Amino acid sequence: MDSIVLVVNVARGGIFEEQALAQALGDGQIGGAATDVYEHEPGTKENCPLLDPTIPHLILSPQIVWYSSKTLKGTLATIKTNLEAFVSGAPVNVVP
Incomplete structure (x- = not known):
């Protein structure tokens, strides 16, 4: 029985070598x-070998998972909390 390898990366860029992946697919x-x-974000024709339209069996998508209503509400709530704390003289989430 032949095995089929499928690669799915929705974590971070740079986990695999893009040129090697393009070659292996080809x-x-x-x-x-x-x-x-x-x-390299954003991916462009100049910096991303995966954007070659001749590479077979490759699905590319923009990363939009962060763009949910829950994430946006949470981000706005965090910003509000941080600003209110800063104005009151008790900043939170301070990076030294």
Whole structure:
């Protein structure tokens, strides 16, 4: 039985070598890949070999998982808390 390797990266860019992945897909060593993160953000034709339209079995997507209503509400609440704390003279989430 032949095995098919599929690569899915939705974590961080730079986890794998993009040029090597592109080559492995082109050579048929990897059955398919999908990613929404790139070694260099934003990915462009000049800095990302995965943006070559001739690479087979590759799905690319912009990273938009952070853009949910829950995330936006949480971000706004955190900003509000931080600003109120700063104005009151008791800053929170201070990075030394």
